[in-house]
Amino acid sequence: MVHHTTESAKPVDPALRRASSPGGDDADAGRPFIVLEAATVEYPGRGAQAPTRALDAVDLEVQAGEFVSLVGPSGCGKTTLLMAVAGLLELTDGSVRIGGRQVVAPGPDRAVVFQEFALLPWRTVRRNVEFAFEGGELTRRQRRDRADEFLELVGLRDFADHYPAQLSGGMRQRVGIARALAIEPETLLMDEPFGALDAQTKVVLGEELLRLWERDRQTVLFVTHDIDEAIFLSDRIAVMSRRPASVRCLIDIDLPRPRPHDIKTAPEFNEYRQQIWNLLHDEAAEASREPN
Ligand SMILES: Nc1ncnc2c1ncn2[C@@H]1O[C@H](COP(=O)(O)OP(=O)(O)OP(=O)(O)O)[C@@H](O)[C@H]1O
Numbered sequence: 001m002v003h004h005t006t007e008s009a010k011p012v013d014p015a016l017r018r019a020s021s022p023g024g025d026d027a028d029a030g031r032p033f034i035v036l037e038a039a040t041v042e043y044p045g046r047g048a049q050a051p052t053r054a055l056d057a058v059d060l061e062v063q064a065g066e067f068v069s070l071v072g073p074s075g076c077g078k079t080t081l082l083m084a085v086a087g088l089l090e091l092t093d094g095s096v097r098i099g100g101r102q103v104v105a106p107g108p109d110r111a112v113v114f115q116e117f118a119l120l121p122w123r124t125v126r127r128n129v130e131f132a133f134e135g136g137e138l139t140r141r142q143r144r145d146r147a148d149e150f151l152e153l154v155g156l157r158d159f160a161d162h163y164p165a166q167l168s169g170g171m172r173q174r175v176g177i178a179r180a181l182a183i184e185p186e187t188l189l190m191d192e193p194f195g196a197l198d199a200q201t202k203v204v205l206g207e208e209l210l211r212l213w214e215r216d217r218q219t220v221l222f223v224t225h226d227i228d229e230a231i232f233l234s235d236r237i238a239v240m241s242r243r244p245a246s247v248r249c250l251i252d253i254d255l256p257r258p259r260p261h262d263i264k265t266a267p268e269f270n271e272y273r274q275q276i277w278n279l280l281h282d283e284a285a286e287a288s289r290e291p292n
């Protein structure tokens with residue numbers, strides 16, 4: 001069930017909502033939901049260029065309702081992995097299954113948030129969010145109410161009639177997140193969604209995202225270069241090897257939830273930070289010894 005307990009959110013007729021439950025439903029909790037088996041992606045080179053192998057037989061299981069971050073060296077294949085799960089990219093070999101079904105195309109069960117969210121500049125903030133359920137069965141009024149509900153959640157209700165160009169970078173990312181959440185996806189795929197933002201906004205949006213995730217418990221795959229962000233948000237962190245990516249190490253982040261923001265100063269947090277940093281450093285060092 002999607003719970004709407006936020007006082008500020010306008011109630012929306014539950015009958016309008018998706019019938020199926022999101023990944024966090026009790027019945028699904030703890031079961032592998034996203035399953036990559038020997039997932040391999042090789043991009044063909046142009047002309048005489050050699051092909052680029054971006055993913056090399058990646059095995060990864062993500063439980064329903066789990067928040068998993070991917071960290072790894074630049075160019076190792078994190079975006080490629082996310083695109084494969086989104087169904088935007090065909091595997092060369094292996095498989096990606098979600099809820100037991102093979103991923104062959106994008107679907108409304110998955111929403112993708114990119115680093116620079118592609119908002120439509122000629123549409124207001126509200127109309128950008130409404131884009132998420134165009135082509136559906138909602139009336140204009142219902143679309144509008146729903147868009148406003150999700151804008152409220154990300155603190156942008158007062159900017160519904162503004163255009164993207166009138167917003168800050170952080171606000172634009174919030175609109176992107178509202179649009180992704182408005183689909184009510186079971187799975188959220190986020191590729192450095194706060195990567196282009198300043199450190200403070202990043203922290204604030206990370207906390208907001210956690211608050212929303214704790215409410216709805218989507219299954220999340222989150223790519224970031226920020227180790228603190230990964231630890232703060234995640235149940236588990238997959239540390240990827242250098243290209244072609246495989247999962248080098250899976251780390252359980254055994255910190256209590258909800259997580260207070262000052263948890264980043266806790267000794268356990270620092271241990272995770274050190275462990276992940278060492279793994280990434282080793283990858284980088286090995287890469288520099290081996291000419292590619
Ligand atoms: N469309 C494409 N065509 C050909 N090669 C590609 C394409 N997209 C990515 N690659 C190659 O695949 C490899 C992995 O790229 P990918 O974007 O998945 O890395 P990444 O881990 O997301 O990197 P970053 O951290 O810098 O975002 C790179 O070597 C890149 O050159």
Ligand SMILES: [Mg+2]
Binds near residue numbers: 078079080
């Ligand atoms: Mg990337």
